[in-house]
Amino acid sequence: MSASRPLRPLTERSLRRAARHLGERDPALKRVLDALGPPPLWARAAGFATLLHIILEQQVSLASARAAFQRLLAVASPLTPKRFLELDDKALRLAGFSRQKTAYGRVLAEAVVQGDLDLDGLATLGDEAVRVELLQVKGIGPWTADIYLLMALLRPDVWPRGDRALAVAYQQLNGESAVPSDEELAKRALAWRPWRAVAARLLWHFYLNRGGRRAG
Known part of the structure; x- marks a missing residue:
């Protein structure tokens, strides 16, 4: 194929x-x-919220990332790129975002808002093409891209x-x-x-x- x-x-x-x-x-x-x-x-809904959640999971326990994500949802639901960009540093810090992950989240949100990353369109691409698109975004490395492919897009291989x-x-x-x-x-x-x-x-x-x- x-x-x-x-x-x-x-x-x-x-x-x-x-x-x-x-x-x-x-x-x-x-x-x-x-x-x-x-x-x-272990399917997750494809889209911005899930990709942001996976970024939160980088280098921390899943329980810690899940708690931070739930605190974020408490102040930003529905969680959209535009809503995320409205949150200031203090709100994100209280939710459990580090300075680095705050920056990564904003870069991701801006990429989606500006049309540089078409998350909906990823479903039509092959695995390598999806990786190419995701890896252009600062803060998304190979592991994050692969977890998104595996759990959000449900790719089998x-x-x-x-x-x-x-x-x-x-x-x-x-x-x-x-x-x-x-x-x-x-x-x-x-x-x-x-x-x-x-x-x-x-x-x-x-x-x-x-x-x-x-x-x-």
């Missing part, structure tokens, strides 16, 4: 089917399925390189002595194509049930 065309988004049904397929190919993932059942879809929870889950599930590097894990994930996003969900599913904090 052409890289410029998006694959069909995951659904609950296709997720379960792909998870079974992966379990037949990978004994470690089969153990997750046997013990826990299929993972959640996205691997969020750099996700610590995935690396820890892989290590524990396979009984390895060390956590694999981002590069090493990305190479191993090639074995799960064309369902790497489903494999990621299975690993998060395992991680959460081992006391971790990865969720959508």
Whole structure:
């Protein structure tokens, strides 16, 4: 398939089917399925609010990011780019935004308002084209772009390189002595194509049930 065309988004049904397929190919993932059942879809609504939420999740616990996002919604609902730009530094600081993430949020909001980033149009693009569009925005790196692809656009073959929870889950599930590097894990994930996003969900599913904090 052409890289410029998006694959069909995951659904609950296709997720379960792909998870079974992966379990037949990978004994470690089969153990997750046997013990826990299929993972959640962890779908998020595509758009500005979700992308901003993912930016909040960078380098912090998901619980902390979720709390900050809920405080933001309390003062800016519905959360639109224009409404976000109306909030001053104090309001965002009280919501839990760092100075850096305040700047990132404003850059994102301005890009959407000015038409430099067409979030609605991303659904029509292939994975790499979506990454190109998102990575032009300061504050959006590869992990943020991939999480948006995986959870908001529900692309089936996205691997969020750099996700610590995935690396820890892989290590524990396979009984390895060390956590694999981002590069090493990305190479191993090639074995799960064309369902790497489903494999990621299975690993998060395992991680959460081992006391971790990865969720959508």
